[in-house]
Amino acid sequence: MNNILNFELSKILTPRFYLVFAIITIICIILNVEIMVNDDTYVYFNYAKNFVNGNYFAYDSRKIPSEGFTSLIYLLLLIPFEYIKFPLPVAGFFINSTALILSGFFLLKAINLNTSKKSNGVLAAILFVSFCFIDKNITGIIGWTFETLLNLLCFLIMIYGCVRIKTSQKGTLLLFIIYFISILIRPENIVIFSPFLLYVLLIFADKIKYIRHFIYFLSVFIAYLLVKYLIFGDIFPTGFYRKMSSPGLLNKDGILYVKDFLLEYKFHIIFIILATIGFKILKKDEKFIDKNIIISSVIICFVTILFFLKSNPLIGVHFRYLINIMGMIYILMSFIIIQIFSNKRGVLLAGIAILQIGKTSANVRNNIFSFIPDTETQINQHKYIQLGKYFNENIKNPGDIYFAFGDAGAIPYSFSCKFIDLNGLSEPYLAKLVSNKNSSLKTELYIRYLNKYKPDIIVILNGEENQKNPVLLHGPLQKPNEYRSFLKNLSENGYLYGGTIKAYYKLHIALNKNSKNFEELSNVLKKYSQYENLSDHSGKFIINFDAGNIQFNSINTNLK
Numbered sequence: 001m002n003n004i005l006n007f008e009l010s011k012i013l014t015p016r017f018y019l020v021f022a023i024i025t026i027i028c029i030i031l032n033v034e035i036m037v038n039d040d041t042y043v044y045f046n047y048a049k050n051f052v053n054g055n056y057f058a059y060d061s062r063k064i065p066s067e068g069f070t071s072l073i074y075l076l077l078l079i080p081f082e083y084i085k086f087p088l089p090v091a092g093f094f095i096n097s098t099a100l101i102l103s104g105f106f107l108l109k110a111i112n113l114n115t116s117k118k119s120n121g122v123l124a125a126i127l128f129v130s131f132c133f134i135d136k137n138i139t140g141i142i143g144w145t146f147e148t149l150l151n152l153l154c155f156l157i158m159i160y161g162c163v164r165i166k167t168s169q170k171g172t173l174l175l176f177i178i179y180f181i182s183i184l185i186r187p188e189n190i191v192i193f194s195p196f197l198l199y200v201l202l203i204f205a206d207k208i209k210y211i212r213h214f215i216y217f218l219s220v221f222i223a224y225l226l227v228k229y230l231i232f233g234d235i236f237p238t239g240f241y242r243k244m245s246s247p248g249l250l251n252k253d254g255i256l257y258v259k260d261f262l263l264e265y266k267f268h269i270i271f272i273i274l275a276t277i278g279f280k281i282l283k284k285d286e287k288f289i290d291k292n293i294i295i296s297s298v299i300i301c302f303v304t305i306l307f308f309l310k311s312n313p314l315i316g317v318h319f320r321y322l323i324n325i326m327g328m329i330y331i332l333m334s335f336i337i338i339q340i341f342s343n344k345r346g347v348l349l350a351g352i353a354i355l356q357i358g359k360t361s362a363n364v365r366n367n368i369f370s371f372i373p374d375t376e377t378q379i380n381q382h383k384y385i386q387l388g389k390y391f392n393e394n395i396k397n398p399g400d401i402y403f404a405f406g407d408a409g410a411i412p413y414s415f416s417c418k419f420i421d422l423n424g425l426s427e428p429y430l431a432k433l434v435s436n437k438n439s440s441l442k443t444e445l446y447i448r449y450l451n452k453y454k455p456d457i458i459v460i461l462n463g464e465e466n467q468k469n470p471v472l473l474h475g476p477l478q479k480p481n482e483y484r485s486f487l488k489n490l491s492e493n494g495y496l497y498g499g500t501i502k503a504y505y506k507l508h509i510a511l512n513k514n515s516k517n518f519e520e521l522s523n524v525l526k527k528y529s530q531y532e533n534l535s536d537h538s539g540k541f542i543i544n545f546d547a548g549n550i551q552f553n554s555i556n557t558n559l560k
Contacts, residue, residue, distance in 0.1 A: 018108060018122050022101040025129055029097050029142065030368045032133075035089045036143045037378045037385075040315050042409030043425060044069050044092075044147075048082040049413060051075070057231060059426035060412060060419045061399055067228070067237040068408070068425040072184045074147035090375050092145030099149035100142070103156040104129040107331065110160040110293055113167050120338065127334035128327075137264075138326060140318040147185060148320040154182040155300060155324045158193060162296045166203050172210050175200065176217035183221075187237055192307055192324075196299045203292065238424060238431035239314070250309050257313040258305055261322050268329050275336040297328040314474060383503040387528070388414030394524045401517060404455035405507075406462070406472055420455055423475035433476035443482045447489045456515045458495065460487060460552070461508040461543055465500070465534050468544045480545055487543060487550045497541035497552035498522060502530040508541065510552055522555050 047069045050058050057065045069075045074095070081091035104125035111121035132138045141148045161175040179197065182189040197214075204210045225235045262269070304324055313321050379385060388411040392398050404420040405411060412419035424430030429449055436442040450458075461470055469480035477483040490510060498511040498521070511521050525531060535541045535554035543550045 018125055021126050025133060026097055027368055030371050033139045033143045035093055035375050037089055037382045038144060039384055039407050039409035041145045042413045044075055044078055045088040046413040047075055048078040051079050052082050062418050065232050066426045066428050067232050070237055070239055071147035074150060087376055087379060089145050090372055093142060096142045096149035099153040100129060100132055103153045106156040106160045110163045113163050123338055124334045127337055128330050131330040131333060137318040141320050144317055146320055148323050150185045152323045152327050154178060154185055155327055159293055159296045162200055162292050165200055166292050169205055172213045176213050180217060188307055192300060192303050195303050196296055199299055234428060238428055241431045241434045251312050253312045254309045257316055258309055261319045265329060272332045297331060301325045301328045382410055384410035385414045387411060387501060390528055391415045402453050402455040404458040406475060420453055422472055430476055439479060439482055442476055443485045446476055447486055454512060456512050456517050456521060458510050459507050460510045463505045465508060469546060481547060484545045484547055484550060491550055491552050497535055497554045498525050500532050500534045501528060511555060
């Protein structure tokens, strides 16, 4: 009976069946995953908006080219959606969901290159996508709408390319094309995938052809770097200076990041190890499992761990930088489950269906048609979007205003100002200051840069007003004395405490009294619904430092 059932299932488990499964999974994701409208992904959205407005690769109308977007491919995918005014969080959601489905498809293709039993590839792909779907980190990543799942897709295509090269001795040019695309998705892939390419060289018979294709790649890559340098004046994205600036061989934040990941997935890893040992003891080995899939995955994931032990994983929500390791875990688990249920595939499919139904039963919405309206409501309720829209609608000439703040996403997207990112993500000059070890010189250069623009509005403090020794945690001024010097310069050069806006945390704002827009901005700020004035009884706003407090006079104080 089992043989008859397995035969029938083998006829059912075709690529068409995977397509049906993929459509159902997309619907399940829509029902189950909530988009997290967040400030960080709005960095991409703001670059897309400026690209559509003719400010190519710039963050505002100053037209300063900057590579604060990390993933060129993701930005280019978003631009058409921005052009037709389609909600970009929804676009990012569908891009990531599609990338997950395509990742499963290329796993299917990789397995089917090495077996005549095509149902194995379909079953492995279904298991892989199902495991990803029930993983709260991966669905969380989809909801955050970063470029992350595109990286997983490249990982699976690279594995497919490796197996294809081994089985047919073809496809090296395709492999280098995907390698180049992977660099455009995440620049660190130039390091992470390079040992994998060396392994492919070892298994490819025609070494001369491989090296020739590598030279083609190298020529294109050098041309790409040259174009980058001509546009941005640099070959590194601004994130490089913020994430790779820590001294020493390892980064303490990176170590903690990897440690937390391994702890979260410890049971997955233990299961894989024990199952592998068990199969060796029982001498149970399925021929459809190409060892190159496993070797390729292990190489890429090992180098990924080494890289992020050195890097500072800023905004590494849901372990998104380690997505390829999650992918490897679920590839191996899929292989193991297929081996365990090799004679009971009907039971396995039933189990997958139960998993999908169980996950979807805890859905966040009742029908797929409310998905876009729900997301648009979230966008309109985002506190930074509300603040940006308020400024944009109530300031006579918003394009004339210089606004300085460290959260560089949603406000500049909804407020058509000239935006200065205090943390440096969209300001190449400030980004490079992060690695400057001369504290006094760095602070002086930082102050000089801000003085050049003389911002009309600047957020001088985030969070509670009584905090002590604040810093710009993700920017150049990471020491209290550095940030204190910066604030002291502001207080001595005409900046007054304008009030506090209650957003996700308190935004304490200073206005430039020498600005021609000072009076208008004062009035607009005071009329905002979440405005409050936290100056003391003497009309001063005080920021606390051990080295001496910094005082800002309030706009409400009658200055002589």
